[in-house]
Amino acid sequence: MERITITIDDDLLTEVDTLVAARGYTSRSEAIREMLREAAKRVHLSDGAAPCMATLTYVYSRGLRDLPQRLVDTQHEHHDLGIASTHVHLDNDDCLEVAILRGPAEALRRHSDELTAQRGVRHAYLHLIPVPGERHVRSRRAHTQRHGSR
Ligand code: NI
The missing domain is CATH 1.10.1220 (Arc Repressor Mutant)
Structure with a gap:
C-alpha cells in the first residue's frame, strides 16, 4: 500500500x-x-459490451419547452433497450421516472447520457447490474422447466 x-x-x-x-x-x-x-x-x-440490466432514475421539469416529448422520443428510438418505465407526478412542475433497461453496458450508458444530458433533467442515476449471459440462459431454462412453456 x-x-x-x-x-x-x-x-x-x-x-x-x-x-x-x-x-x-x-x-x-x-x-x-x-x-x-x-x-x-x-x-x-459501463465501458464494456457486458450484458446488463439497469435502472435509470431521473427527475425532469415537465413545463420546459418540448422536454417531455424529447424524452419520450429518445426512449422510442431505443425501444430495444427498454423493458418498463414508471412515471410519478412529483408536484405541479416535476416528474420522476424510473426506466428498467436491458442491453450491453455501453449502449445503456450512451442511452442514459442522451436522456439525462438534456437541460431540465436532474438527479439522474444509472445503476448497472451485470447479467452474465450464460447464467441468464440457464435461469430461463430452469424457469421453463418449473412453469412449462406456454
Ligand atoms: Ni408527471
Whole structure:
C-alpha cells in the first residue's frame, strides 16, 4: 500500500467525515478507498459490451419547452433497450421516472447520457447490474422447466 497526499476543500472533507461516521468506516482512508473502488467498478462496467440490466432514475421539469416529448422520443428510438418505465407526478412542475433497461453496458450508458444530458433533467442515476449471459440462459431454462412453456 502506498501513502499519497490529496488536497480537498473543507466542505468536502466535512462530507467525508460525515460518511465515515454514518457508514462506520474505521478511517478517512478506508472510506475514500471504498468510494474509489465503487467508482472504478462503475467505469469498468459501463465501458464494456457486458450484458446488463439497469435502472435509470431521473427527475425532469415537465413545463420546459418540448422536454417531455424529447424524452419520450429518445426512449422510442431505443425501444430495444427498454423493458418498463414508471412515471410519478412529483408536484405541479416535476416528474420522476424510473426506466428498467436491458442491453450491453455501453449502449445503456450512451442511452442514459442522451436522456439525462438534456437541460431540465436532474438527479439522474444509472445503476448497472451485470447479467452474465450464460447464467441468464440457464435461469430461463430452469424457469421453463418449473412453469412449462406456454
Ligand atoms: Ni408527471
